[in-house]
Amino acid sequence: MTGFVNLPPLSLIINAGGASRRMGRAKALLPVPPGGTPLIAHVAQRLAGLPLARLVVVANDPALPAQAQLPPATLFVPDAYPETGTLGGIATGLQQTDGWAIVVACDLPLVSAALFAHLAQRAAEEMDSADCWDAVVPLVGGYAEPLHALYHRRCLPAIEARLAQGQRRVISFLDDVRTCFISEEELRAVDPQLHSFVNANTPAEWDAALQLLALEHLTANVTRHSPLVRR
Secondary structure, rough: OOOOOOOOOOOOOEEEOOOOOOOOOHHHEEEEEOOOEEEHHHHHHHHHOEEEEEEEEOOOOOOOHOOOOOOOOOOOEOOOOOHHHHHHHHHHHOOOOOEEEEEOOOOOOOOOOHHHHHHHHHOOOOEHHHHHEEEEEEEEEEEEEOEEEEEEHHHHHHHHHHHHOOOOOOOOOOOOOOOOEEEEHHOOOOOOHHHOOOOOOHHHHHHHHHHHHHHHHHHHHHHHHHOOOOO
């Protein structure tokens, strides 16, 4: 049961194809307290309230499916465009979808379903009964966040064209499709601290993210047990 309404059908693509060199161990399998849930499963669980038709994981580690603790129907696919980085990973995921897809990295422990619901509402905008957009991409600090975005399968030919040109820059195709950039002001109206974009590339960043998660849980518990909260 989803708590969000008036959203288009969505797939969820989690990119777990990175080498995790700076972390020193597989980021997708970092244990999230209190139960030690693998980070990739934690990310999926945080977005599970959205109307997700399919979960796709782009990963090259053949051991990941057995360790990820993801739903049995999860589709694990290796990178179809080796040595092309994140851009190839997005294309690989979109090959497995029909319509709109949430695309996220596997290292976003505070990813927000509410924020993605807002992005999906923008994706659903129409003009004269036709879709307005092919991509919905947040801007944070003046920079695009391509691994915290929505893409329609319609983006696939533009991405493949860039890959064929030898381009690997993940934002290279955004000018080739109808991209709706979401301002930081609009993002903060849903996620005031922009915690949804906090990622963990290093042990220090992981420790900081865990502190934010602990604070989030504490705040939620206090709110849940407050006598001022209507039940």
